Amino acid sequence: MKSLIQTIAKQQSDTQKPVEYMEAEVIQAPPDLKIRLKGNDKLIIPKELIVLSEYVTNHRRQIKLTGKLDFSGGTAGGNTRTENIVSVSLDKGDAFFDGEIEFMNELQEGEIIIVSRLQGGQKFIILDRQRTY
Incomplete structure (x- = not known):
């Protein structure tokens, strides 16, 4: 019962978190895509935890x-x-x-991208490339 209550409490907490957008850098281009979140040089996110929007694919x-x-x-x-x-x-x-x-829009090594953490925090979605003028 305690485990069930903890699970429900965590799910409730996760649904109340606002969407967070973050900068990241493409460390390795597809097909073995890897990204690194800005401000966390040690954490490399592998392709298994990444979801891509169509805009950043061929x-x-x-x-x-x-x-x-x-x-x-x-x-x-x-x-x-x-x-x-x-x-x-x-x-x-x-x-x-x-x-x-x-x-022909596939991500390239070194590009700066905009990512968001999916609900639950286990996967990241790459929304688009970052552009500044």
Whole structure:
């Protein structure tokens, strides 16, 4: 019974903790991702305790472009190809293009990131990269 009361008390305490955002540094890039929280040089967090938002991964999205297509640096046509397209301009019209775009956004060693501790404190979610101007 004592153990059950302690568990319930801990769960209640955990739910009342506000969300905390922290800076961290990528120590090792994926696939063996490791991060270090700022202010704690000795604690290295391994990939097993990390959750990633899509923004910091390589990922694909389906797209639909409409208008007259003018591809510069690549080809426009019915062929499925991988191209390094420099620019795409769209003018109003009745043409459309269905495709897929791949974002090459994987974390790199040395990047400063924003993380938050998930409820319970056992895992961390990487929200995004930190940018300052």
